[in-house]
Amino acid sequence: MKVLEVIPITRGIFASGTLSYFSIKPVSRGDLVKISLRNKETSAIVGKVADVSDEKVALKKSGFKLKPIKAVICEKFFSDDWFKILEKLSRTLLIPSHAILSSILPKAILANPKSDFGKLTEVGLRKHLREHCKYALKGSFEDRVDYFRGIIREHFARKKSLMVITPRIDNIEKLKNLLGRGIDDYIFCFSSELAAKKYLLEYDKALREAHPILIIGTPQVLFLDRPDLETLVIDEESSRLWRDRGFFSLDFRRVAEIVSEEKKLKLFFSDQVLRIETIYKAEMGLIEAKNTISGRIRDSVETKIIEMLKTENFFWISDDLSREIKDSLRRGEKILLFANRKGYSSFTICQDCSRPQLCSNCSVPLVLHKIRDARKFICHHCFKVQEVPTSCQSCGSWRLKDYGLGIEKVAEEFSKLFPKAEFECQRSDLEVPRGRTAHNSEKVVIGTEAIFSHPETSFDLVAVISIDNLFTIPDFRINETIFRLIIELKQRAKKKFILQTRLNDNKLIKDAVSGNISGFYQDEIEARKNFGYPPFAAVIKLSYGSKDLGSLKKEGEKALSVLKDYNPISFPAFHEKINGLYRRNILLKMPNGWRRDDKLQPLLENLSGIWQVSVDPESII
Secondary structure, eight states, X not given: OEEEXXXXXXXXXXXXXXXXXXXXXXXXXXXXXXXXXXXXXXXXXXXXXEEGGGSHHHXXXXXXXXXXXXXXXXXXXXXXHHHHHHXXXXXXXXXXXXXXXXXXXXXXXXXXXXXXXXXXXXXXXXXXXSOOEEEEEEOOXXXXXXXXXHHXXXXXXXXXXXXXXXXOHHHHHHHHHHHOTTOGGGEEEEOTTSOHHHHHHHHHHHHHOSSOOEEEEOGGGGGOOOTTEEEXXXXXXXXXXXXXXXXXXXXXXXXXXXXXXXXXXXXXXXXXXXXXXXXXXXXXXXXXXXXXXXXXXXXXOEEEEEEOOOOSSOOSSXXXXXXXXXXXXXXXXXXXXXXXXXXXXXXXXXXXXXXXXXXXXXXXXXXXXXXXXXXXXXXXXXXXXXXOOSSOTTTOOSOEEEESOOHHHHHHHHHHHOTTOOXXXXXXXXXXXXXXXXXXXXXXXXXXXXXXXXXXXXXXXXXXXXXXXXXXXXXXTHXXXXXXXXXXXXXXXXXXXXXXESOTTOHHHHHHHHTOHHHHHHHHHHHHHHHTOTTSSEEEEEEEXXXXXXXXXXXXXXXXXXXXXXXXXXXXXXXXXXXXXXXXXXXXXXXXXXXXXXXXXXXXXXXXXXXXXXXXXXXXX
């Protein structure tokens, strides 16, 4: 009889890192097995196998009764190289192995596994002949595609395969159409949209194809391997979509980076605007720049910044913008009016006590919506819908006034200014069927960032109603977020781009509108250096939520005591209460070599059952 240590494949927050079972049948390290976990059948990877006679003392001390595994699903499913990758990922990102496995293993493969799906075959024999290198590539989507075509031809000529991963499913088909010309039989695409049967068929073909191939997919395709795979491309590397949105915030860019390091692959970071950290590493010589990655973005789009003046009769669509829209409509052009808020008004204030009207489940202002001429309050966090009250929830006053921008308010103003013009307003319940390009027939679209989920959509005129509210968010990455948002919106404009703002002297806005990456980067990197943020230090955020404020305080004090040697900073979350849970954050600023600290990791791992731990998070608030 054998005693097994297995890693369950589950995202369960309270699941152990490894569990012990026994088997009377032969089992090896790397086998995929079926186990019973909390009265449910779950897949698991065998990490260690020992004879029961060698574990007698440990078993007696544990006091637990071992359960048998249910079955061996697949032998030699997980290779030694993948065990090394898994260990490094867990150590680097402070995420349990079981949660990483659940995120990176394709569901179709888990449902119908084969022993050669994860096996590295000849890679272990050949990778010592390769040199791991990192490159940075900046350019528009079209420029990047041209570059990719060149390296595909060069790879195929040398009988080498390559892989491109992207965070957006919509982008896979676009890349396939542009890169697959002439190599249709040697291009393989993978995403969760593929039916399981089709996924398995394509996966098997990709493994067995004798000719070099191009693989395009979402991050789970990283599990696919071939002996001739030489290069990995992370396209749209600055996108926020790379992060898993579950409790364990797995950054798939780091997964790809560690996979490329262990497999000795060439790694490309590519995007229109690369992350601040990536540009910095290129400047320091840690990444080789394939072109001028902080150069100005060149285009032929006419740009204009309109200063929004405070007037007695204020309208979000200014007179200047109204004239631009009128001219564009007369020419029959397509128009996008962008606002980054859904609803009609983003908050409502009592004129007597000056307090905002808040959601009872969340400590956030209720958003006013106009739905079929009816006024409703909706919380955009717990999605609670309620009637608009006639009096203040704090003092009872009837003097309530709504403020702020929402796309429904923009739509109302537009319909009054241009009553004969047809338009589409992107509401939260608007769904565009996948497979067709959104807004093909509409001349005017009034929308939010949801427009970016339709990569083919472009407009003759793109007008930003206002994004000034974003400058009030106290987060160290917010400037980068605003800069990238303006760049992405300008990319959608074919002829003219207009931005309305009350901050017309703001240098960030001017740099973004003119495509001045270098100017923005120099300001941002200096600010991060002064305040000790990445890339000059590592940030580790711990977050905890509880319905009981007393419990929240108690757990917070306990965590601060455990981490006292690391100067922890404790503060309420930006939205202190969401869905009935009070939330608190603890921030650690660590030197970049913190992973060599043998004491910190066990402390954080012990806290991770209760606290959500995120390394270099997208947001610290």
